[in-house]
Amino acid sequence: MPDDEICLVAHLKAKPGKEAALAQAVAAIVPRVWAEPGCLGYTAHVSREEPGTIVMYEVWADQGALDTHAKAPALSSLAARFDELLAEPLGLEPLRRIA
Numbered sequence: 001m002p003d004d005e006i007c008l009v010a011h012l013k014a015k016p017g018k019e020a021a022l023a024q025a026v027a028a029i030v031p032r033v034w035a036e037p038g039c040l041g042y043t044a045h046v047s048r049e050e051p052g053t054i055v056m057y058e059v060w061a062d063q064g065a066l067d068t069h070a071k072a073p074a075l076s077s078l079a080a081r082f083d084e085l086l087a088e089p090l091g092l093e094p095l096r097r098i099a
Helices: 019-034 063-071 073-079
Strands: 006-013 039-046 053-060 091-095
Touching: 006 063, 019 039, 019 053, 019 073, 053 063, 063 073
Parallel strands: none
Antiparallel strands: 006 053, 006 091, 039 053
């Protein structure tokens, strides 16, 4: 694995009553994000223990690709709805694969 590859876990906790809207909004951007340069993986999951929580697992070629994604239309369109959809701030956990 290249040293500059970045894995990221994002946690998005829906406001009560907004669970389906958050899931739909996230699912809608996934195909567009896959088309972004440097995207090596981008999958969305709903927590089995906290059904209103969406967990994203992302893999980016490098920091530049992740920075570009942060400003890209797909994520920007979702982020514009965070106040409406999220019960708490977006949680991000950058990872480095060891095996």
